[in-house]
Amino acid sequence: MEAAKVFFNSNLRFLRNRKKFSQEHLAQQLGYTRSKYTALENGQTENPPLVDLIKISDFFKIPLDHLLKQDLGRWSEYELRKMEIGSKEYINGKNLRVLSITVTPDNKENMEYVPVKAKAGYAAGYADPEFLATLPKFSMPNLPRGGTYRMFPTTGDSMLPIPEGSDVVARYVQDWKTLKPNTPCIVILKGEQDFVFKQVSLQKNGTLLLRSLNKDYQPYTVPVNEVLEIWQYIKHQTDSLPAPETDLQEIKQLIVNMQKQLNKG
Template sequence: MSIISSNIKFLRKKKGLTQQQFADTIGIKRSLVGAYEEDRADPKYDLLKKIALFFEISVDDFINEAINDKWLAASAKKTASGLRILSISVDREDNENIEMVPLKASAGYLNGYADPEYVSKLPKFYLPMFKQGTYRAFEIKGDSMLPLQSGTVIVGEYVENWGDIKPNDTYVILSQTEGVVYKRIGNRFKENKKLKLISDNPTYEPYEINGEDILEVWKAKAYISTNLPEPMPKPTMESLTSMVADMQRSINKLQQSNN
């Protein structure tokens, strides 16, 4: 396989694109993408420039460098357009793994998150329902996000564009000051501004971190826990009476507001 073909395949997968999605973006047929990646054909120079521009890599590097995770890690972590380089690993069938960051590895992850060798040594698994996107799992600690218990594993989807962060949703945030935390977001992200982090447990006060300290953002998509839910308690006469009283008060307020 030539350098060009391997680079196209590697960078396309790094972007999380199928051959069809990449072909649609570049404006060519999917069959051509397959031919380029299988080294059955080479893109013409004008198309090569377009592909290199799309991946924000110089044509010279695209032609001469075997681009991989280590090469990207050695390059700038953030390009002019805000693309953040993420280290991943894949299984034998070329599916992206879900690497897990257990509690004992949280401190090390702060230093090794951009190191492909470190990431490759993390525990990993695969969930077939998460076929699109890049995911990572983080074990949380403490009671700040009750009812999720300490030891719960949060599966998060990588957020490349932090402008997509939505208030009131929950995320795993990796920052230079706080390390790995799982919190609810209190405001939209703006470059070089503070991000408000809120605990679901109201006994913990919200706090802010500087945007420049944030290293990675993962949107919570699922959780894994060994703490199974307790059965719902049977209603008592006292609880039913209280519920009826609450409903009556709500009806009275609604009637008063309509008068």
């Protein structure tokens, strides 16, 4: 009987490169020495201990059977992403969220830009690969590794001092429980003709509290089952120059300077 082929070593190398990790960095993440990790990846460790196989399987969120028996380098990025989150929970463990993405010919993720003309259709087409294929795609340097990114245009003044019309670069949030209170996010809501840019806090009663940076806008809540996606703010781009200081701001600064002088006296 022909022996079953094992893809562990090549899969380990593929998964590390997919995360854009060096051998040294991944060894640190797994709690290994560089030499131990290198031996595992290069096939120099005969019969790796089961505890190591399970640790690597859990780290990459790849079933152990697939890690050993499947040539993951032949899988599409969408298939890999779907497998990774197949066991994840939707806040309370009952529903799944599968993120559709697009990739380059060499299987690297694109960053999609959602132009203003596509905003109204995003809530309906966010999970449709054909819709995503119509969006402009590009790459941006100096983004944190290991994330999926998308760029969204903003409208209105609810998040001033971030200027109206800014383009927000955001990272997809798979586990909403990881969000810290008042995290700036793009929130995609069901039935909405637009998405919202707000500070987000997950409440214990199963709602999201949405706040604006602009204090003229009142906070409000939405049930989590009305939320399709959450994208955490990373940075924004704008072609607007900062507004010059007003007379009121100059007077305020003058008072502050006078107070400092009085305190020194």
